[in-house]
Amino acid sequence: MDRRSFLAAAAATFVLPAPATTSARTLARDPFKLGIASGDPSTDGFVLWTRLALDPLGANGRGAMPSRDVEVDWQLSADERFGKILRSGTATARWKDAHSVHVELDGLEPGREYFYRFRAEGRLSPTGRTRTAPSGATQPLAFAVAACAHYEHGFYTAYRRLAEQEPDLVLFLGDYLYEYGPSGYTALAGRVRTHTPGKCATLADYRLRHAQYKSDADLQRAHAVAPWLVSFDDHELENNWAGPVSSTGAPAFAHRRASAFRAYYENMPLRRASLQGAVLRVNRRVSWGTLARFHLLDTRQFRDDQACLDGVRAGCDERLSERRTLLGGDQWRWLSDGLRASTTQWNLLGQQILMMQRDYKRGPGREVNLDAWDGYAAERTRLLELMSTTSNPVVLTGDAHMHHAASLKLNFDDPDSPVIAPELVASSIASDGDGYRDKVWIEEGLAENPHISYIDQRRGYIMARLNSTELSAEFRTLEYISRRGAPAKTTHRVTVPTSAP
Ligand SMILES: [Fe+2]
Secondary structure (H helix, E strand, O other): OOHHHHHOOOOOOOOOOOOHHHOOOOOOOOOEOOOEEEEOOOOOOEEEEEEOEOOOOOHHHOOOOOOOOEEEEEEEEOOOOOOOEEEEEEEEEOHHHOOEEEEEEOOOOOOOEEEEEEEEOOEEOOOEEEEOOOOOOOOOEEEEEEOOOOOOOOOOHHHHHHHHOOOOEEEEOOOOOOOOOOOOOOOOOOOOOOOOOOOOOOHHHHHHHHHHHHOOHHHHHHHHHOOEEEOOOOOOOOOOOEOOEOOOOOOOHHHHHHHHHHHHHHOOOOOHHHEEOOEEOOOEEEEEOOOEEEEEOOOOOOOOOOHHHOOEEOOOHHHHOOOOOOOOHHHHHHHHHHHHHOOOOEEEEEOOOOOOOOOOOOOOOOOEEOOOHHHHHHHHHHHHHHHOOOOOEEEEEOOOOOEEEEEEEOOOOOOOOOEEEEEEEOOOOOOOOOOOOOHHHHHHHHHHOOOEEEEEOOEEEEEEEEOOOEEEEEEEEEOOOOOOOOOEEEEEEEEEEOOOO
8 A cells, every 4th residue: 555545545443442431322424524633743742633523514613513522532553554553542522622632642753654543433534644753863854834725715726736745744824714704805716615604703603614624625635644733824813813903893802812712723733732721822843853943933913913004005114113023022032042042953933924025016115014024024123133143044934825935134125135044935725716927017026026036826835845955945836726636836946055045
């Protein structure tokens, strides 16, 4: 059996005895309609995730599950046939947690591939592949970067193509789902499918929307192939929210935020410690031996409100204020301490919004996006100064719905200002539909922003390979997503040697 076929393989006999507590009960149908996932690898473990649903679109986001807790067995094996079970156990999928399961494993061997699966009341889940992070010197790392997957705007072919490349790790940098009601945000190419009713506002709304997204087979495949490092941006809650502030004046926003966070945690392979009361803590570090450390940032939850009423604007002095923060004081200290203390060869900052300066106005003058780092320019300068003393920093970004490759500089307006780090921006998986390639618009954008070397308005993801001498990143691009079956092609390649950022 080749590596790819494990997903389709018929399940071998599940050798665990049935737990006595559930022996008299059976679920009427397959409860694994939302798939399985793993995430946050350490050198000795990871998180295994599933959430039971008999019908993803069941009322109140409850997946048509019975109103009781359900025992879920799990198994871990070194081979996809489960010939030898290395670990097994039972977790409880609680009614109060929308029947989600988060199993955190430790004590495993570093740098190894593992296979896992679940069973609930006689029903067997698909099999997933995951891995522990290596320790010490390590083999090259292959990782994918993805963001922004509006369900209505197109099919998730990009997730499928990403899965086919079998990365060791997947970084997801925000807008995993969108909160809008049906056609609440339309793409040029129209919509190929329809959101669940209404704009998300309640816990039930967010649970239901997550279940709708998770029911997609291409997305399930991408989760099953590798562990993910997930972080959210704005649309997992509401467009362009900022810390405690709703961009739309939504009533009881603190409650809405807590509901969105809870549903996000329930539906993602995050560690239990991430949900800290009203805070969802996703800024964290994952190390890959001595090769690399990922610093995942949260550029949404702890930020000051956008300057000058938000939007893409010219002439906003407030955005330059030294007092403004995007990361918040605690996260800033956490990041600066972590970058100073890091001993790995590479330091990869996974974050949500464009860090580069980006002038959207053609010709004289400048218009910038006040929701991105341009709206928090003084803190950006402080971070770039810090990164200038960091070993091989690389910034990985989502949000833009376009591929970008750029050089981050202390002074973007000075051609002689040294390059501090590359910024690689993954286009969207689906948001904005098929996309297009407007050569004139791109040439003008590159002329206005000489530190940018590549822009592409089509859908896709980044596939990167990292070793001790270079980072090689392929921008993977699809011609269409309004129909299924598009191939992914490498439309641009960036190579960053350790000797020159
Ligand atoms: Fe987005």
